[in-house]
Amino acid sequence: MDLSDTPQEAEFRARLREWLGKVLPSLPAKPSPDDWPGRRAYDLGWQRTLYDAGYGEVHWGADPAVRMIFLEETEKAGAPYVGANFVGLLHAGPTVAAEGTEEQKARWLPPVLRGEEVWCQGFSEPDAGSDLAALRTRARRDGDAYVVSGSKIWTSHAEVADWCELLVRTDPDAPRHRGITWLAMPMDAPGITVRPLRTLAGSNEFAEVFLDEVRVPVANRVGEENDGWRVTMVTLSFERGTAFVGEVVACRRVLGELALAARENGRWDDPVLRRRLGRLNAEFRALWRLTQWNVSEASEGVPGVGGSVFKLRYSHARQELYEAAAEVLGDGGAALDLEQPWVLDRLSSLSYTIAAGTSQIQHSIVAERVLGLPKGR
Amino acid sequence: MRFQLTEDQRALRTGVRELLAARFGRERLRAAVGADEAGEVPELDRRLWRELGSAGFFSLRLPETAGGVGLGLPEAVLVFEEAGRALLPGPLIATHLAAGEVPGAAEGGTVVTAVDGGGVVEWLEAADAVRGDAAGAVPIRSADPLTPLHRVTAPVSGDRTDVLLTSLLTAAEQLGTAARVCELAAQHARTREQFGRPIGAFQAVQHLCAGILVRVEVARAAVYAAAVTVDPADIAAARLLADEAAVRGARDCLQVHGGMGFTWESDVHLYLKRAWVRARRPGSVTECEEVLAAALLAEAR
Numbered sequence: 001m002d003l004s005d006t007p008q009e010a011e012f013r014a015r016l017r018e019w020l021g022k023v024l025p026s027l028p029a030k031p032s033p034d035d036w037p038g039r040r041a042y043d044l045g046w047q048r049t050l051y052d053a054g055y056g057e058v059h060w061g062a063d064p065a066v067r068m069i070f071l072e073e074t075e076k077a078g079a080p081y082v083g084a085n086f087v088g089l090l091h092a093g094p095t096v097a098a099e100g101t102e103e104q105k106a107r108w109l110p111p112v113l114r115g116e117e118v119w120c121q122g123f124s125e126p127d128a129g130s131d132l133a134a135l136r137t138r139a140r141r142d143g144d145a146y147v148v149s150g151s152k153i154w155t156s157h158a159e160v161a162d163w164c165e166l167l168v169r170t171d172p173d174a175p176r177h178r179g180i181t182w183l184a185m186p187m188d189a190p191g192i193t194v195r196p197l198r199t200l201a202g203s204n205e206f207a208e209v210f211l212d213e214v215r216v217p218v219a220n221r222v223g224e225e226n227d228g229w230r231v232t233m234v235t236l237s238f239e240r241g242t243a244f245v246g247e248v249v250a251c252r253r254v255l256g257e258l259a260l261a262a263r264e265n266g267r268w269d270d271p272v273l274r275r276r277l278g279r280l281n282a283e284f285r286a287l288w289r290l291t292q293w294n295v296s297e298a299s300e301g302v303p304g305v306g307g308s309v310f311k312l313r314y315s316h317a318r319q320e321l322y323e324a325a326a327e328v329l330g331d332g333g334a335a336l337d338l339e340q341p342w343v344l345d346r347l348s349s350l351s352y353t354i355a356a357g358t359s360q361i362q363h364s365i366v367a368e369r370v371l372g373l374p375k376g377r
Numbered sequence: 378m379r380f381q382l383t384e385d386q387r388a389l390r391t392g393v394r395e396l397l398a399a400r401f402g403r404e405r406l407r408a409a410v411g412a413d414e415a416g417e418v419p420e421l422d423r424r425l426w427r428e429l430g431s432a433g434f435f436s437l438r439l440p441e442t443a444g445g446v447g448l449g450l451p452e453a454v455l456v457f458e459e460a461g462r463a464l465l466p467g468p469l470i471a472t473h474l475a476a477g478e479v480p481g482a483a484e485g486g487t488v489v490t491a492v493d494g495g496g497v498v499e500w501l502e503a504a505d506a507v508r509g510d511a512a513g514a515v516p517i518r519s520a521d522p523l524t525p526l527h528r529v530t531a532p533v534s535g536d537r538t539d540v541l542l543t544s545l546l547t548a549a550e551q552l553g554t555a556a557r558v559c560e561l562a563a564q565h566a567r568t569r570e571q572f573g574r575p576i577g578a579f580q581a582v583q584h585l586c587a588g589i590l591v592r593v594e595v596a597r598a599a600v601y602a603a604a605v606t607v608d609p610a611d612i613a614a615a616r617l618l619a620d621e622a623a624v625r626g627a628r629d630c631l632q633v634h635g636g637m638g639f640t641w642e643s644d645v646h647l648y649l650k651r652a653w654v655r656a657r658r659p660g661s662v663t664e665c666e667e668v669l670a671a672a673l674l675a676e677a678r
Contacts (some may be wrong), residue, residue, distance in 0.1 A: 256677030279668030282614035289598035366587035371563040373577035
């Protein structure tokens with residue numbers, strides 16, 4: 001058990017730190033959350049900067065420990081988040097890299113790494129959220145194209161995406177996991193309508209996507225027809241592991257800010273609140289160690305069970321963090337003032353126990369796959 | 378960074394687990410509980426203590442030049458995790474910390490207990506040596522049938538390092554107990570049938586079991602990391618989370634066992650009662666939370 005950097009890791013960390021120190025001060029100001037074209041340009045610009053400096057492929061690197069250092073250091077330095085490049089870099093890209101043909105890799109991967117194209121995700125549907133295999137968007141074969149009709153929901157960055165990783169049902173008669181196909185759909189194809197969805201936090205974080213007889217070339221299919229579920233499981237395995245590294249670092253920073261703010265406004269003298277922040281410190285320290293544990297395990301090529309365990313605990317801890325933030329803000333309406341720091345974060349945090357598999361689904365996954373309990377309903 | 382057990386550490390864990398299974402399996406555990414059933418105070422098994430001594434249990438961290446095994450805290454944590462898993466009785470931590478200072482402690486010939494500042498002393502009558510002032514200690518009827526307790530009122534000025542290490546090794550024992558009750562709960566849920574199916578097929582039971590496992594794994598990461606860093610805030614975090622994993626885990630395990638879990642014959646209560654005994658050792662919840670709160674300010678500055 002060793003928590004210190006290897007010489008190579010230390011060298012990478014030092015080089016990255018120095019580079020971040022040089023490049024971050026000259027970055028343009030962040031666009032407002034509802035300025036989609038601005039967000040696209042900003043996020044692609046950051047990816048291009050990383051690419052030019054040799055960090056463009058860091059998420060795809062063979063060594064998860066290096067990826068972890070990258071995420072840790074960029075978050076600590078306040079560098080931009082992966083943003084609109086999330087699906088392309090962490091989801092669709094790795095899937096194409098693992099399952100695509102040579103032509104597909106050559107067509108889709110370089111533009112993602114160079115910060116030229118944005119991908120979005122067309123998995124969830126109004127009646128297929130946690131029960132993803134219930135999806136109903138249909139695709140029928142017509143010559144060299146699939147003709148797709150249906151609708152997708154919770155699609156982040158749909159408004160500015162060039163491509164959509166789309167799950168469609170190609171065989172309605174097959175058992176529900178068997179009749180699904182993975183397609184790369186160009187977002188400028190005729191028949192696509194994108195409608196922004198306003199979240200409870202007031203933002204247009206994602207959109208509904210309506211598909212009316214959209215033609216997608218058969219050449220855009222990744223994997224075999226009706227084999228999309230397996231391809232998707234490959235995709236989802238990329239989502240676990242290091243996906244939360246930057247967020248845990250961010251939570252630890254927010255917790256420190258809360259402590260300083262509480263001391264500033266006198267709330268620190270309340271032992272109940274102070275100890276609550278102490279308790280959260282234990283929580284995020286442990287989650288950081290669990291991340292290091294899972295990443296080390298992944299480096300050894302062992303498929304860990306840590307993903308669901310981590311996600312369950314983390315999403316609740318992060319909600320607790322912003323509940324404590326409301327306590328720090330105290331009485332006098334500050335905790336209800338959307339202009340105050342952490343108030344919007346408190347609202348956003350409500351999604352963590354829902355997105356990417358609800359906590360209830362994760363509990364069942366842990367019970368069945370880790371503890372070997374019989375399949376429940 | 379390679380935050381995983383090394384080959385040697387894995388081998389050590391396996392070795393200790395096998396040793397304890399052979400020397401202190403379920404039959405020995407239940408035989409030890411027998412004293413309580415007969416209304417007597419349990420006796421410390423001196424032979425077992427010497428066996429632990431010759432296996433290096435107490436001399437683990439002493440340098441080889443001093444007749445020890447020459448290993449570090451991470452290894453000690455793995456060994457105490459196994460002790461917690463087997464529910465091994467006795468003042469294990471006090472004797473381990475006394476090795477090299479109290480003659481005979483390292484070999485398991487001398488049983489050492491400590492007045493550790495928690496207001497009680499474990500195994501006072503069985504001990505050959507006591508660290509701290511146990512004058513005026515009064516026996517109490519211990520809730521844990523395998524841990525005789527005395528109440529003490531004398532103020533304690535414990536050695537700071539000893540307090541930290543006691544807290545860390547306590548966390549390791551709690552981790553072992555938590556992992557064991559997780560297995561027991563899952564085992565029961567897989568086999569016990571109600572309404573014509575294993576109860577583990579019911580979501581309510583599944584989620585109870587999953588909750589136990591999540592607490593174990595979070596505590597494990599914290600305890601192992603604290604053994605590597607020996608940072609006081611890391612130890613406080615490890616202790617908080619391991620106490621929670623053991624106490625809540627044992628309670629939830631009892632719930633999974635239902636009426637069977639409420640009987641004396643079931644082992645679940647033994648794990649819960651021991652977890653309670655350990656949880657009151659110095660480094661209580663409040664202390665840990667204050668340490669961690671202070672660390673927040675120090676780090677954010």
